[in-house]
Amino acid sequence: MELIRRIDAGDPRALPRLLTLIENRDPAGLAALDTLYPRGGRAHVVGITGPPGSGKSTLVAALVSEIRASGRRVAVLAIDPSSPVTGGAVLGDRIRMMEMHADPDVFIRSMASRGRVGGLAPAAAGAVAALDAAGFPVIIVETVGTGQDGIDIMTLAQTVVVVQVPGLGDGVQAIKAGQLEVGDLLVVNKADLPGATDLVRLLRQSAEGLGSPGWEVPVLPVSAATGDGIPGLLAAIDRHGVVLRGGSEGARRQREAASAAVMSGLRAALERRIASETSDEMRDLIDAVAARDLAPDAAVAQLLTRLDGAGTRGSDPVGDQRRG
Amino acid sequence: MELIRRIDAGDPRALPRLLTLIENRDPAGLAALDTLYPRGGRAHVVGITGPPGSGKSTLVAALVSEIRASGRRVAVLAIDPSSPVTGGAVLGDRIRMMEMHADPDVFIRSMASRGRVGGLAPAAAGAVAALDAAGFPVIIVETVGTGQDGIDIMTLAQTVVVVQVPGLGDGVQAIKAGQLEVGDLLVVNKADLPGATDLVRLLRQSAEGLGSPGWEVPVLPVSAATGDGIPGLLAAIDRHGVVLRGGSEGARRQREAASAAVMSGLRAALERRIASETSDEMRDLIDAVAARDLAPDAAVAQLLTRLDGAGTRGSDPVGDQRRG
16 A cells, blocks of 8 residues: 555655544545554554643653653654634644654644544544554544543553642642543652642552552652653663563553454444434434324434444445354 | 323322333333324424523523413423432422422423433333323423433433523533534523623524524523523524424434434343343353454454344244245
8 A cells, every 4th residue: 555655665744634534534544544453463552541730731741851861763643622623722832842853753733522422432442553553653643631631641641641730739639530540650840839749649549559560559759841751761761661561460451442442433434324224214204203103212223324324335245244 | 002091081199100101111011102203293392502500490480380370281391311310409499399280281301311321211201202292382491401311412412501600601612612602592691690681692692593494593581599580581492493393304203303312222121131141151151252262352252143133032933924
């Protein structure tokens, strides 16, 4: 496939093009992903998550510099489910970051939600798979929060870094919302601000007993703006990667990521089928429900029958040769 | 059907039983709903939404008293997507409310999420349909926030009341989050607190130009605890119901509710099918994806073929007699 050849040859425009095709679910992009997927599984995917105002973007920029100083290529995927595609703060941060790294071995991509139904999670998983197959040894996925936004960072990343800052009351908020539990590392950014020492102490208490086999969750004070603590943070991230590869936890997370990718892909496919294949009959049935001629459940039963028929008609004819 | 006969005969235990059957998707409950659904469409469904701490429960209790004073029966459905079924504040509020109204013409039901996949929205719609068919002229649906929690109050309620209070910074927050736009009435609760006058003024400015044909969104200061402003609030709710019934907006909302009920039911049905009908093959395919033998999209394509087959096998044989 031409695009894969261009990526392998190091054409700088080929990878952005592939990611766009994957995001748009272009058949050429999905076919390329099928080809590339078996190549992957070698990258260390690091998730950076934390509330707005915690300085995630600055932290990612500092980490990128540190990873480059260690001689490795690095890709950044910044996911912002709340922004429209042309919008706001994330894009601005991204542009500043690109200016900082006019470096061919740093690849930066941002992904916004576009208000798509069920589409962001599979698109993000596809982008990570493509970056992995393209040979980046480290992929940073930056996202706000966990879970609620439809992107479960744990299913994309092998190592999850939860960022907190003093002064937002976020320590307590994060503990309440269960965000800390997803972290393999807890980072207190802006550690020179008042309250940082208290927050570190609170997080250390909260982190006791968390972690996975062979790994205790460290709490690391850093200042992304000055660079203080960043070498130690990268060392801890790398150490977590080594622990994962050495034990059963890494394989468990690979399987969980695979499960999440399949499930979110299946949901998205069913949503697309709902949207595309039943619109005429759906309108009539909804009219009947609105007129109270039909209960919603009865309408759903009719639509499922219709979907089954449409799916069978549209499926690969080879499928007819299946046994059973 | 026995349960419907008991509801019609006024057996106080029959309606709670039906709602439990509907929530659990028991076939007897869904069959009863099919029978009851054409009877409905007469109730005025009033949604009460607002942030935690805005005093929604107290406001609902005050409204219930006022509706009873007007001689009407009333049902309350309190939805709390964040609580487990046995949990917390909502249940406590509900119990206090039940003690207040040891009144056979007030029916109160709370519904929590139980962590169900895709199931809360159809369950809530089913409960409203059952309460409607059971003859309650007013049904109050109380829920936190809008949209994000999976329950879109606009698709359940004909009249939406958005509650705000001074001192939480909620006026500004709600405007940012687009919550005000869903309100047919805006209520400033705890209107005796400092800042209430400013909040009322801010909301009046924000509400200008909102509303639907024949309806300008009023901003009503009330004190649910003392009862100040509650008669005026009920009068405004009733007036909105009259405006809806008189114009095209009521029919539009009925159709939107029908559409949402069908779509959420369809999603839930597909989720159940994913969960129940493919678990063996799904496990094998996920293993193959985790081992990088197969791309997630290829696994999804195989599962869709499998789902089509399962659905066709499981469908009503009468379906085979359809034309086309």
